[in-house]
Amino acid sequence: MKKIKFFTSLLxxxxxxxxxxxxxxxxxxxxxxxxxxxKAIEPCxxxxxxxxxxxxxxxxxxxxxxxxxxxxxxxxFGWEVATHDEMLNYYFVKDxxxxxxxxxxxxxxxxxxxxxxxxxxxxxxxxxxWKTDIILAVLYVILLIALGVACYxxxxxxxxxxxxxxxxxIYLFNSIITNLSSLASLKQGRRWYSELCMTRAEWEEYxxxxxxxxxxxxxxxxxxxxxxxxxxxxxxxxxxGALYFEATEQRYDYIFDTKSxxxxxxxxxxxxxxxxxxxxxxxxxxxxxxxxALAAKHNLKPIAVVNRNILVYKRPHSEEPLPWENSRKxxxxxxxxxxxxxLLAAFFLICFILGFFFGRELGGIMKNx
Amino acid sequence: xxxxxxxKYCPMTETIFxxxxxxxxxxHGYGIMKFVRELTEERIKMGTGTLxxxxxxxxxxxxxxxxxxxxxxxxxxxxxxxxxxxxxxxERLRKQCAxxxxxxxxxxx
Numbered sequence: 001m002k003k004i005k006f007f008t009s010l011l012x013x014x015x016x017x018x019x020x021x022x023x024x025x026x027x028x029x030x031x032x033x034x035x036x037x038x039k040a041i042e043p044c045x046x047x048x049x050x051x052x053x054x055x056x057x058x059x060x061x062x063x064x065x066x067x068x069x070x071x072x073x074x075x076x077f078g079w080e081v082a083t084h085d086e087m088l089n090y091y092f093v094k095d096x097x098x099x100x101x102x103x104x105x106x107x108x109x110x111x112x113x114x115x116x117x118x119x120x121x122x123x124x125x126x127x128x129x130w131k132t133d134i135i136l137a138v139l140y141v142i143l144l145i146a147l148g149v150a151c152y153x154x155x156x157x158x159x160x161x162x163x164x165x166x167x168x169x170i171y172l173f174n175s176i177i178t179n180l181s182s183l184a185s186l187k188q189g190r191r192w193y194s195e196l197c198m199t200r201a202e203w204e205e206y207x208x209x210x211x212x213x214x215x216x217x218x219x220x221x222x223x224x225x226x227x228x229x230x231x232x233x234x235x236x237x238x239x240x241g242a243l244y245f246e247a248t249e250q251r252y253d254y255i256f257d258t259k260s261x262x263x264x265x266x267x268x269x270x271x272x273x274x275x276x277x278x279x280x281x282x283x284x285x286x287x288x289x290x291x292x293a294l295a296a297k298h299n300l301k302p303i304a305v306v307n308r309n310i311l312v313y314k315r316p317h318s319e320e321p322l323p324w325e326n327s328r329k330x331x332x333x334x335x336x337x338x339x340x341x342x343l344l345a346a347f348f349l350i351c352f353i354l355g356f357f358f359g360r361e362l363g364g365i366m367k368n369x
Numbered sequence: 370x371x372x373x374x375x376x377k378y379c380p381m382t383e384t385i386f387x388x389x390x391x392x393x394x395x396x397h398g399y400g401i402m403k404f405v406r407e408l409t410e411e412r413i414k415m416g417t418g419t420l421x422x423x424x425x426x427x428x429x430x431x432x433x434x435x436x437x438x439x440x441x442x443x444x445x446x447x448x449x450x451x452x453x454x455x456x457x458x459x460e461r462l463r464k465q466c467a468x469x470x471x472x473x474x475x476x477x478x
Binding site: 049051060061062066068069070071072073074076077079099100101103104105106107109110111113114 | 382384397398399402413414415416417418419420421422423424425426428429440441442443
């Protein structure tokens with residue numbers, strides 16, 4: 001049976017493959033990273049592992065035989081190679097044992113080394129994208145000069161202009177693709193790294209107690225946390241872009257602080273916040289330090305920084321009013337997807353209108369030449 | 370033995386220590402895992418990945434060597450360098466233990 005599915009997360013892919021095994025489907029081939037070919041088996045519990053044996057930039061001799069060594073040893077441990085894809089990612093499969101032997105790595109350092117192999121593979125794609133882009137740019141400049149010379153002698157500027165526009169279009173299109181794929185590779189590499197550093201137990205924990213937040217306003221974040229609290233979970237931290245919770249029976253009050261709130265409070269108190277010198281990139285920790293020091297007076301301890309700019313405190317629920325209110329409800333952070341699309345569409349529309357009028361004007365000029 | 374290797378393996382991780390112990394007799398991958406598992410009473414269960422990365426590194430540094438290979442299944446054994454290192458590590462651990470006893474010893478009782 002063939003199935004087409006696209007994963008950006010290796011561990012979600014692993015979960016899915018294991019889920020398929022319980023339904024009686026074992027992976028036997030993979031094409032282009034998206035077409036999964038399964039064969040029917042008796043439904044059973046299997047575990048998968050994904051491994052890479054690619055050479056580093058300056059390979060040691062031992063790396064040349066690493067793959068055959070690894071595969072034969074994995075066989076001794078009961079693992080079979082289900083398949084590998086075109087990028088030479090190997091999919092190993094084994095009957096589930098329910099203990100540590102269900103994992104390739106029992107050691108943090110080795111687990112990290114594998115995560116690095118995957119991460120580097122994704123990062124190493126980027127120079128290739130840029131080399132293509134540079135070659136195209138050079139080609140474009142040469143062609144443009146040749147075109148200019150040809151037009152000068154043939155006296156057909158309109159045709160030359162159109163050709164130049166087409167070339168520019170191709171080049172710009174390639175540039176956009178280069179940028180997008182580089183960003184995607186960076187994101188992918190980072191994601192693979194953080195995922196592959198997790199053990200199975202940590203991954204289960206991550207899925208159970210964490211959530212990828214997308215909050216545009218503080219009241220939304222508050223009501224989300226209070227809802228979780230009602231279900232017996234309380235926020236303990238924010239890591240790898242996800243909120244972490246732990247089980248609790250206590251009811252908590254959540255208190256948020258943002259830089260603009262802090263500046264306003266200090267101004268009202270008559271001791272204005274002074275920005276750090278030479279902080280061009282807005283990387284200063286000063287407002288966090290100030291906020292933490294002020295919160296300590298209310299016996300509050302920070303528990304998480306959400307979306308890089310909301311400092312979250314909590315205290316056991318009490319009838320006392322919160323030490324401060326948030327005047328600014330909307331915070332800068334990841335926009336909800338819907339707004340992203342609207343903004344992008346508006347941007348494209350403006351570009352199109354500008355291009356349309358500009359092109360019409362240019363067309364008029366060209367006719368007169 | 371080179372200083373570089375001494376620096377790299379002294380002190381060594383627990384898994385390397387037990388693997389070298391397992392290789393005093395010729396042994397293969399799964400055998401090493403079983404040996405260590407029994408010796409440590411199920412405390413250390415090595416995964417295949419941890420083992421093949423480590424064995425690869427140890428062979429490269431000539432701490433162990435491949436003594437036979439049948440159908441890709443390799444049997445490894447410790448070398449003289451490896452034995453020497455193991456003895457040094459043992460000595461280091463003994464000293465560490467003694468230091469601990471001396472400083473902490475009275476606190477147990």
